[in-house]
Amino acid sequence: MKNQAIYREVAKLMMPFILMFAMYVQFHGDFGPGGGFQAGVILAVVYILYALVFGLGNARHVTPMTILRFMLAFGVLLYAGVGMVTMFMGGQFLDYNVLSHDPAHGQHLGVFLVELGVGISVAAAMITIFFVFSGQEH
Amino acid sequence: MTAHLPVLQVVLPLMAAPLCVVIRQLTLVRLFSLVVTGTAFLISATLLYQVNTAGPISYAIGNWPAPYGIEYRIDLLNAVLLFIISLIGFLVLIYSKNSIAREITQNRLYLFHSLYLLCMTGLLGMVITGDVFNLFVFLEITALSSYALIAMGGGRLGNPQALYAAFRYLILGTLGGTFYIIGVGLMYMMTGALNMADLARLLPSVFDTTTIQAALGFLVVGITLKMALFPLHMWQAAAYARAPSTVSSFLAATATKVAVYVQLRMIFTVFGQIPLFRDTPLDEILIVLALSSMIIGSLSAVYQKDMRRMLAFSSLAQIGYIVLGIGLNNATALSASIVHLFNHALMKSALFMALGAVFMSTHSVKRGAMRGLGRNMPITMAAFVVAGLSLIGVPLTSGFISKWLLVQGALESGMWPVALMILVSSLLSIIYIWKVVEAAYFKKPKRALPKARDPGPTMWVPMWILAAASIWFGVDAGTTVGIANKVAETLLGGVPQ
Amino acid sequence: MSTDLLEQVSGHFNYWMAVILMMVGLYVVLSRHNLIKKLVGLNIFQTSVFILYVSMGKIHGGIAPIYVEGVTEQPVFSNPVPHVLMLTAIVVGIATTALGLSLVVLIKKTFNTIEEDEIQASLDKKRRKP
Numbered sequence: 001m002k003n004q005a006i007y008r009e010v011a012k013l014m015m016p017f018i019l020m021f022a023m024y025v026q027f028h029g030d031f032g033p034g035g036g037f038q039a040g041v042i043l044a045v046v047y048i049l050y051a052l053v054f055g056l057g058n059a060r061h062v063t064p065m066t067i068l069r070f071m072l073a074f075g076v077l078l079y080a081g082v083g084m085v086t087m088f089m090g091g092q093f094l095d096y097n098v099l100s101h102d103p104a105h106g107q108h109l110g111v112f113l114v115e116l117g118v119g120i121s122v123a124a125a126m127i128t129i130f131f132v133f134s135g136q137e138h
Numbered sequence: 139m140t141a142h143l144p145v146l147q148v149v150l151p152l153m154a155a156p157l158c159v160v161i162r163q164l165t166l167v168r169l170f171s172l173v174v175t176g177t178a179f180l181i182s183a184t185l186l187y188q189v190n191t192a193g194p195i196s197y198a199i200g201n202w203p204a205p206y207g208i209e210y211r212i213d214l215l216n217a218v219l220l221f222i223i224s225l226i227g228f229l230v231l232i233y234s235k236n237s238i239a240r241e242i243t244q245n246r247l248y249l250f251h252s253l254y255l256l257c258m259t260g261l262l263g264m265v266i267t268g269d270v271f272n273l274f275v276f277l278e279i280t281a282l283s284s285y286a287l288i289a290m291g292g293g294r295l296g297n298p299q300a301l302y303a304a305f306r307y308l309i310l311g312t313l314g315g316t317f318y319i320i321g322v323g324l325m326y327m328m329t330g331a332l333n334m335a336d337l338a339r340l341l342p343s344v345f346d347t348t349t350i351q352a353a354l355g356f357l358v359v360g361i362t363l364k365m366a367l368f369p370l371h372m373w374q375a376a377a378y379a380r381a382p383s384t385v386s387s388f389l390a391a392t393a394t395k396v397a398v399y400v401q402l403r404m405i406f407t408v409f410g411q412i413p414l415f416r417d418t419p420l421d422e423i424l425i426v427l428a429l430s431s432m433i434i435g436s437l438s439a440v441y442q443k444d445m446r447r448m449l450a451f452s453s454l455a456q457i458g459y460i461v462l463g464i465g466l467n468n469a470t471a472l473s474a475s476i477v478h479l480f481n482h483a484l485m486k487s488a489l490f491m492a493l494g495a496v497f498m499s500t501h502s503v504k505r506g507a508m509r510g511l512g513r514n515m516p517i518t519m520a521a522f523v524v525a526g527l528s529l530i531g532v533p534l535t536s537g538f539i540s541k542w543l544l545v546q547g548a549l550e551s552g553m554w555p556v557a558l559m560i561l562v563s564s565l566l567s568i569i570y571i572w573k574v575v576e577a578a579y580f581k582k583p584k585r586a587l588p589k590a591r592d593p594g595p596t597m598w599v600p601m602w603i604l605a606a607a608s609i610w611f612g613v614d615a616g617t618t619v620g621i622a623n624k625v626a627e628t629l630l631g632g633v634p635q
Numbered sequence: 636m637s638t639d640l641l642e643q644v645s646g647h648f649n650y651w652m653a654v655i656l657m658m659v660g661l662y663v664v665l666s667r668h669n670l671i672k673k674l675v676g677l678n679i680f681q682t683s684v685f686i687l688y689v690s691m692g693k694i695h696g697g698i699a700p701i702y703v704e705g706v707t708e709q710p711v712f713s714n715p716v717p718h719v720l721m722l723t724a725i726v727v728g729i730a731t732t733a734l735g736l737s738l739v740v741l742i743k744k745t746f747n748t749i750e751e752d753e754i755q756a757s758l759d760k761k762r763r764k765p
Binding site for chain 3: 271274319
């Protein structure tokens with residue numbers, strides 16, 4: 001599909017908006033519907049679209065496996081790390097109230113960080129799954 | 139920090155799993171995961187001590203109080219299970235070094251450690267949580283990581299059956315997990331509760347609805363599939379026989395035991411306020427299935443030539459004993475179940491470890507290949523014999539204690555034919571263990587054995603710790619039986635823990 | 636009697652659909668010998684559970700549970716908990732499918748087939764040979 005000009009132009013046009021929407025779902029998740037899972041999948045869609053239109057080689061070049069693997073681990077560690085921090089700050093595991101002076105702010109910050117971790121992990125996982133399956137030789 | 143021990147028990151291995159992927163350097167990964175499993179073992183020992191002296195511990199995740207948030211609740215029963223899992227997890231990881239280097243592709247070894255820790259996280263989480271849906275999540279974490287671990291057996295030695303075994307396990311395991319979650323959904327529909335204690339409080343008023351009875355059916359079938367009770371045991375033999383030796387010694391000792399724990403929890407805590415054994419035919423069903431498992435498992439074990447398959451079928455029989463104790467519905471039989479849960483984990487893990495050592499030096503676990511090994515590998519085969527005697531239930535071994543209690547329990551319920559069946563199944567186990575002993579000690583090898591020698595101390599020390607423990611708990615059964623009696627009393631008391 | 640039956644069907648429409656999907660999925664898993672078809676069946680089976688959960692959280696006239704500041708009379712909310720539970724279950728389902736498919740890819744590479752009976756046959760042949 002590399003030589004199809006229309007595909008390429010449309011994909012180029014759409015990708016920033018999909019990316020933007022992923023960010024919206026991620027960061028607006030505390031006020032409305034949304035959250036890390038959904039945002040992660042939408043973010044992964046951008047990469048999959050890119051890989052479909054511009055070829056797998058280019059896509060792999062953009063996000064090497066080592067980075068994906070690191071993101072995968074980092075998301076989980078961020079989630080559990082927030083839990084550990086709340087524990088060291090005197091609360092229960094994942095008790096966001098202690099993160100800030102105002103419990104409401106603490107909850108906000110905690111959910112934000114945890115969802116960020118979820119988003120990063122899910123995006124990395126979806127991209128990894130896509131890369132692994134599409135990398136099979138026939 | 140001691141107040142946070144319940145959550146650390148699960149979160150430590152959970153955080154360590156992705157860290158293994160980040161570290162990647164094999165020596166470091168190995169050292170790191172040994173430290174983590176060792177710490178987890180110390181935590182579980184502390185928790186067992188605390189619970190035994192001071193009573194149940196409750197921990198609210200995120201400080202959301204019990205019926206609303208997820209609660210980790212540890213009473214004596216799960217403290218014992220946590221102890222078993224982390225003990226076996228630690229010992230098997232020490233043992234694993236040379237074995238996995240031989241059986242798993244080199245560049246996947248760091249992934250093995252990551253998956254192993256994840257599997258342990260799942261098992262610990264299933265046991266520790268007081269929330270039925272959280273239990274499902276941990277169940278799937280365990281299941282997914284164990285499918286991948288079993289498939290790793292297909293790696294280095296060209297053992298393609300491992301892949302197929304893992305796939306079949308994946309299909310059946312997912313069916314089991316989904317059955318469980320359907321049951322949970324139906325209970326949630328009627329009560330709006332997911333917390334175990336809360337469910338126990340709310341269920342009696344709605345138990346006469348078909349919804350809840352269907353839920354009970356789905357739960358029992360799903361969990362029975364997970365613990366590989368007859369007739370849902372088909373996945374087990376292939377999975378344990380084809381997995382890397384390390385993985386079979388870990389999973390055979392822990393995975394099915396945790397499923398039994400979930401069954402106990404469901405029957406005696408979640409449905410604890412309802413006289414299930416009086417109002418439903420559940421006890422008859424359990425007894426019939428358990429007896430069939432005992433006889434069919436032992437009989438099949440006698441005819442196996444592949445020794446790992448033999449042990450897998452013997453596991454089927456042993457799970458039969460444990461479930462029989464639940465179905466007999468008296469305190470003696472129930473505490474026999476709990477003692478056997480503990481003892482069987484020790485001896486089965488030791489047996490699989492011994493076979494792993496045999497596999498390392500002879501590249502086969504067929505009975506024929508074990509001829510004359512008694513002379514070449516005295517340490518390994520002696521451990522096999524000791525654990526095997528315990529499996530049979532010879533006096534002065536831990537297996538004797540649990541079977542003795544079980545027979546007593548059967549007689550207490552006035553079911554002497556059941557007691558007879560226990561004896562028959564034990565006689566069958568003498569046959570299949572004796573066949574191995576005969577091959578190893580009384581037959582000459584067909585050709586000169588290729589330098590089959592005992593493995594290094596990293597392998598035989600954990601093996602012998604477990605084998606010696608099955609003697610120790612046979613001679614001094616006071617501790618185990620004492621704890622099991624306490625657990626059985628609280629479970630039968632029906633008080634939600 | 637017939638109106639009763641009609642009510643049974645229409646009033647529990649969501650549950651009937653869940654049950655039908657569940658049975659279709661289970662049948663496909665048990666009856667097909669093609670590994671990919673088995674996985675598809677497994678997916679249908681799991682989807683039926685999602686429907687069971689999500690539909691039980693729905694309340695007639697209930698809306699998405701978002702708290703609006705300044706409104707004195709809050710409207711009826713649908714129960715969000717089943718949705719959250721299913722979000723987790725969907726992720727589990729994806730993980731299972733991905734793992735299952737990757738196992739199928741490996742099986743295809745080693746056995747050169749994804750038909751269960753052919754795999755079994757090649758395993759039997761192997762067992763008989765030595």
